[in-house]
Amino acid sequence: MKEDFLHYIWQHHYYRKADLATTEGEPLQVMRTGYYNTDAGPDFREAIVKISDVEWSGSVEIHLRASDWRRHNHQTDLKYDQVILHVVWEADEQIVRTDGTVIPMLELKDRVDTALIYTYKQLQEARSAIPCANVWPAVPEITKTMMLGRALTERLELKGQEILHLHASYNHDWEATAYHVLCKGFGFKINQVPMERLATALPVTVIRKAQSIVQVEALLFGQAGFLTDAETDYTHQLSNEYKFLSHKYKLQGTAMQRHHWNFMRMRPANFPTVRLAQLAAVLASRQHFFTAILEAQTIKQYESLFMVPVTAFWQEHYTFSPEPAKAQSTMGKGSAHNLIINVAVPLLAAYSQFASDRAYLEKAIELLERVKEASNKITRLYEELGWKAQTAADNQAALGLYKNYCQPIQCLQCAIGNKILRQNMLTQS
Template identity: 65%
Template structure:
């Protein structure tokens, strides 16, 4: 039994109120439940209850045991003098305010439907990573769909908040923020950490000065990434020579990475970090105002072209330095481009919507996700096994939001699906 369950029971009044009395035997009527308080102080504010013949306006405090009042030191805290009713699972002792006056208490342990309590405990102790997996077929599809819509919005808002934090750290520079997210996005999970590190090792101010030259962009990226320390052929030697000059000019050596920071194992050559760096260099050279393009682009199909820029002639025949191949991927593939749309464009749009208070940018982010395909992962596959079919990236992102915000932390009582399951166990008579 956790207090959040008792909060839920009180907020929705899911208990038997027949002949409701205090532990002292006075009749109790709940005239107004009050507002749930998530800050310091009593759990529900602006409550109106009638105890005996007197109406009391104030707060309600909720505990598993009445003795928790004393254990939490509320009898010394003046904020709790406004409490007019103590709602508890078990009334093991009387409690008083700082002036010694008795606070009326209501005990709930014999008033909550047994089936509902069993359902709550089953959800809380479920061995599955999705607590309601065994209940899933009982929930109407409309409830699941509505909850998925809610979690998609919540997930986008959280992603937007993370981007805004980065934006503030970067001096309120949207283009610098887009650069950081782009580098991280080019890591495609396996090399995400080193790409993110590279973004910090190569300041956007330096990048901006050399975006007109693909050769110099490759120089800066491969040099800071640690791939030019031992040139393997004439081209890498020419990059290394240029890097020596540029790294001294901008004092980049101290933050330079090493080749061992990058992952090559169990990867297709087309996904090698060297190929991704070449593609990133081409993109940075072609798109000099990336954030502006992301914000101004309207058609979802145009975002693929936004990320796809032809690599230099050298990387059209190489996967790594010094090893020529018959042919390589000239530009980022469609799945890679869609991945960047999901992980770069969408969070930026969500952040900009919050920053400007213009919901049309959030609508654009949702529209993008609805038009983009995204491969399932180990989390979303669990919902697929329960019958939830993802038709787009929007569905996948909604499922991820449901899992991370509700299923994983077992926040079933805040979830519409969990709430529906709980309500099914309330007697109808």
């Protein structure tokens, strides 16, 4: 048993209240459980209890054993002097405040429904990837829908918070932040790390000064380390441009090397050289990318932000090899949708928090609902239970549910887990 289970029992009053009394035999009435505290100090604040004829206001501390109070050194911590009730599973010793006064204690081990304990242990000890897999079908659809919606919102808010940290590191420059997120997005799964490194090696302030797409390509490919061997007229042109620009903007010694990039086990259309050409086309097509993210309205407009035609060379090549190949003039719609999910949506979620305007978060969710996305190994776990993802919003919701609740077995914080615990308790009591 874990302490958070006792938090759950206390918060939801899932204990027998008949003849409720402290371990000293004094009648006890819980008038308010208090507010759960995630910061330092007692577990629940602003609780109200009545012991005998005296009403007390203060905090409640919860432990599996009363002796945990002493093991955690609460008897010497002034923050815990405000505790009016010590709730424990097992009262193995008496506990006191810093001044030596005894704290009233409530023991729960004989007051909790055995069905609730049994179900909790089943969830905690489940061997399946989804702890509640064997009872998932019995959970009402409305509960699952509500929890998935919550998981989606929480996932977007977490992504937004990550970008807000990045935003702070860029001195609160949204365009610079968006540039970094855009570069990372163009790395897709395999080349995210080198793309982020490139965003640092080539600041957006330099990109903004480029006079043409040729200069943008020269800066990107030069800083990425791809212009060391000039085999074509096009490569010579970029190399000469890069030498001039790197000297002008003092970029010497900051370039990456070709071995930083991954080409293995990927289709030519995903080669980093192709993605850099596509990134150059996007960057050259507009000066204010972040503004465009905020202002776009339709899925078509968001697709057009990323599906920008590349230059002539890259319409016939996948690398700098002189040998031509049949390549795409723009990235495919699937890749554009990937960038909508991993670039546009997180930026909207971040700005929603920054501006305290939920409209941008709702816009992000609407975008996800308009994008179809293939299932993955996580969503397939839920599909095996009878739930089917239809959109990118569903996929993101499933990922949020799995990573924040199912994988760490946080069933007590999950509406689905709560429903299962309550159902079993009512059924078997």
